[in-house]
Amino acid sequence: MLLSNQNILSTKELTKQDIEQILDTADSFKEISTRVIKKVPTLRGKTIINLFFEPSTRTRTSFEIAGKRLSADVINISGSSSSTTKGESLIDTARNLEAMNPDILVVRHKYSGAPALLSKFVDSPIINAGDGSHEHPSQALLDLLTIRSQKGELEGLKVAIVGDIRHSRVARSNIQAMQTMGIKVCVVGPPPLIPVEFKYLGVEVSHNLREAIKDVDVVMVLRIQLERQKQGLLSSLREYSNYFCLTQESLDKARNDILIIHPGPVNRGIEISLDVMESKHSLILNQVTNGVAIRMALFYLLLGEKNANPN
Amino acid sequence: MQSTLLNAKDISRAISRISHEILERNQGAGNIALVGIRTRGVALSQRLRDKIKDIESLTVDHGVLDITLYRDDLTQGLQKPELKKTEILFGLENKHIVLCDDVLFTGRTIRAAIDALMDFGRPTSVQLAVLIDRGHRELPIRPDYVGKNIPTAKSKRIQVLLNEEDGEDKVVIQEHSN
Numbered sequence A: 001m002l003l004s005n006q007n008i009l010s011t012k013e014l015t016k017q018d019i020e021q022i023l024d025t026a027d028s029f030k031e032i033s034t035r036v037i038k039k040v041p042t043l044r045g046k047t048i049i050n051l052f053f054e055p056s057t058r059t060r061t062s063f064e065i066a067g068k069r070l071s072a073d074v075i076n077i078s079g080s081s082s083s084t085t086k087g088e089s090l091i092d093t094a095r096n097l098e099a100m101n102p103d104i105l106v107v108r109h110k111y112s113g114a115p116a117l118l119s120k121f122v123d124s125p126i127i128n129a130g131d132g133s134h135e136h137p138s139q140a141l142l143d144l145l146t147i148r149s150q151k152g153e154l155e156g157l158k159v160a161i162v163g164d165i166r167h168s169r170v171a172r173s174n175i176q177a178m179q180t181m182g183i184k185v186c187v188v189g190p191p192p193l194i195p196v197e198f199k200y201l202g203v204e205v206s207h208n209l210r211e212a213i214k215d216v217d218v219v220m221v222l223r224i225q226l227e228r229q230k231q232g233l234l235s236s237l238r239e240y241s242n243y244f245c246l247t248q249e250s251l252d253k254a255r256n257d258i259l260i261i262h263p264g265p266v267n268r269g270i271e272i273s274l275d276v277m278e279s280k281h282s283l284i285l286n287q288v289t290n291g292v293a294i295r296m297a298l299f300y301l302l303l304g305e306k307n308a309n310p311n
Numbered sequence B: 001m002q003s004t005l006l007n008a009k010d011i012s013r014a015i016s017r018i019s020h021e022i023l024e025r026n027q028g029a030g031n032i033a034l035v036g037i038r039t040r041g042v043a044l045s046q047r048l049r050d051k052i053k054d055i056e057s058l059t060v061d062h063g064v065l066d067i068t069l070y071r072d073d074l075t076q077g078l079q080k081p082e083l084k085k086t087e088i089l090f091g092l093e094n095k096h097i098v099l100c101d102d103v104l105f106t107g108r109t110i111r112a113a114i115d116a117l118m119d120f121g122r123p124t125s126v127q128l129a130v131l132i133d134r135g136h137r138e139l140p141i142r143p144d145y146v147g148k149n150i151p152t153a154k155s156k157r158i159q160v161l162l163n164e165e166d167g168e169d170k171v172v173i174q175e176h177s178n
Helices: A016-034 A058-069 A090-098 A114-119 A137-151 A169-180 A196-201 A237-244 A284-307 B008-025 B040-056 B108-118
Strands: A047-052 A073-078 A104-109 A126-131 A158-162 A184-188 A204-206 A218-221 A259-261 B002-006 B032-037 B061-065 B096-104 B125-133 B145-149 B157-161 B170-174
Touching: A016 A137, A016 A169, A016 A284, A047 A058, A047 A090, A058 A073, A058 A104, A058 A126, A058 A137, A058 A284, A090 A104, A090 A114, A104 A114, A104 A284, A114 A126, A126 A137, A137 A169, A137 A259, A137 A284, A158 A169, A169 A184, A169 A196, A169 A218, A259 A284, B002 B008, B002 B125, B002 B145, B008 B040, B008 B125, B008 B145, B008 B170, B032 B040, B032 B108, B040 B061, B040 B096, B040 B125, B061 B108, B096 B108, B096 B157, B108 B125, B125 B157
Parallel strands: A047 A073, A047 A104, A104 A126, A158 A184, A158 A218, A184 A204, A218 A259, B032 B061, B032 B096, B096 B125, B125 B145
Antiparallel strands: B002 B170, B157 B170
């Protein structure tokens, strides 16, 4: 019944059973967001702290709405307004917050491993809401939910992940979760943006967009992370677009029922063209809707786990 | 040891009678809707709907309620029961809602179900139909339609088996609870 881990730090730690349980629970939660009164009393009296040291609209709002629809009290702390700007260390900040007895900490940080580090110093369950180039597990889970809602089954599907694989925490979390669920993954992008080590993850590597997406069920387009492009890995954005922008033309050999997802925010015209983004294949807004359900499921299942051993 | 309290015929007769009672009390099927509480209340509500259709040639609205999120013991260290979907796809306004469940015991499930229903709208009234009322209420809740009253010791266990879920229709009592 319960998840095998008290923190959600990495999709590596999630078993197939965990993922299935999270997706099934999220499926049941979807309906709540369509009600006139979008709230159930389940987590009344629980406190959730969103600790975001990196900018975010979608993810932070999604976690906040998820908590509020379950009647938890949600507190948002952003890096720029926190005491870390006065020189307080991350661990001290978390310990002080812990002293106010929250039930879950949701952490986003620009450094890989920051949420994992915090989990060693605090007792509350921690959800990694994105750490550097490392992982973004709730994003991978909502992607799986979006795909499963359309395809019914995950086992045996083929997915291409296109773009800046090197800097993408979404790609890492998805590759692991998808492989756990029996999905075949191919990563696509220019050689500087795909570290050679990726071949050890058991994924196919391609540098030709049109060939790579020929027979896949789903294309996941990643954002070119302009803030992480200072090492000169790309000669120019225009060159990148010429080869790797998902356009109607690049889809001409693809399957008719291909699904297109993107974790957002989108750089229109750089990694995906406007018409493709607005086409019937695109599930970008479904992903956002499903994100709330996934985060509700995580809160529900994690707080259940904590309560499973009372006293 | 277990003994059978109701067999398939008894259950079918009870459902027939309850259907007539619902129709009599609400002056027909025009404004009523049935909502089954997961798991076995759902089968019960479907049978009532089918019976009402036989009698009145009218299919009444039907919904499914999962009360897990409204339970009062969720945070008391019990293992989380598996969450299933709630499906109420019609408006509750100006309707007499008949909640259906298999066994009425402490009344806590019904309290949760009423709270859940109210989040979907404001029905004209909420009525309660149960197959078995075994007493031992912990809240001021009473059923409007009862298949059979079965006074029991609190420690005993009543089990309702329905074809849709269990492959057979009967109600049994476990003499030695564990």
